[in-house]
Amino acid sequence: MTATAARALGILLAAAPATALAEDVARYNLQTPVTSVAARIYDLHTLMLWICMVIFVVVFGTMFYSVYAHRKSVGHKAAQFHENTTVEIVWTVIPLLILVGMAWPATTTLLHMRDTSAPDITIKATGYQWKWGYEYMQGEGEGISFLSQLATPYGQIHGSDVKGENYLLEVDRPLVVPVGKKVRMLMTASDVIHSWWMPAFGVKQDAIPGFVRDSWFRADKEGSFRGQCAELCGKDHGFMPIVVDVVSAEKYAAWVGEQKNTMAALAEDPGKTWDLAALRARGEQVYTANCIACHQANGQGIKGTFPALDGSKMVGGPKQGQIAIVLHGKPNTAMAAFGKQLSDTDIAAVITYTRNAWSNKSGEAVQPAEIRAARK
16 A cells, blocks of 8 residues: 555544544554645655555565465475575565665655755744743744743642643743745754754754754644654753744734834833832742742752752852853753843842842842843
8 A cells, every 4th residue: 555545544534433533543643744844754654654564464474374384284394405596686686675665755755854945934943941942033023032931830730730731732932933934943952952843844853052953844734733842851851842833924924013012112221220129020920930940939949959049048149149150050050041041131030039039038139230241
């Protein structure tokens, strides 16, 4: 059976009234492809399975037939021969032809996967522990950038709430692209190796610190598609989902306009002086979004793994030391560098919050201007 015939059989099965059967089939197969790359991978996967199935049936069928039909109990005796040139040629040529037949579609698929030329949109994806940063570098949305991180409530993660439909596969800000446009993805990382994996797009590319790798996709249908980091990247590796919303050209243009207006409205004067209460309130939000997984809501951390901030000598010491750690991270630890992830105001706010939360009562506010000065 050809790959096309196999896909046709799959379509017929999916069209059957037994919805549960279709769901069970999908559980053990690849996701339904929505790009040409994913479709080729699906066809290649199906073709290889059928080739393996044919080889299995022929080899084991011949073996079991020979064992049964030529058994000693019916009077057969083992043939005695030293070599057979014809047989040796046959069992060399047939596997060679099979390998060539498998290599051709595999090579054409791989070349198609690597053709990142002439994109309509270029987006840079940066992996952080444990979130994704997106920057639109070419196309209508050029200049838009944001962080995308897990949106599943902690109550669901810790078992106190009922798990949602997209448990651990939902984010606060999805990547948005227009349908039918070629999107080139540039992948890199700021700390450890991550992997940007979208099964329905046929994209799985490692994001390596210090390197920029690329891949591409062109979604053929609108909808929300979900993936996740596929490289073991640390404690919260399983909490690093990817969501891509594929929308119409009109909706994409409207989204781009909204994002640029929002970015302009949120642009802040780095010289503004904030009062302590305002910085604490904003800092609590930043802490919840970025720090709570390791240092915990009570600031006690995880003993032996992540240090406590409540009562910490570092938090209670000179603010320059804490500013440096938050900006640049701490080598050989899970403490990430937030200098490229957060704005001056957000870093100033979260430091102010930790220095005035729990039992920490410094009464000191760290201003955005101090963060900007520390970056230089």
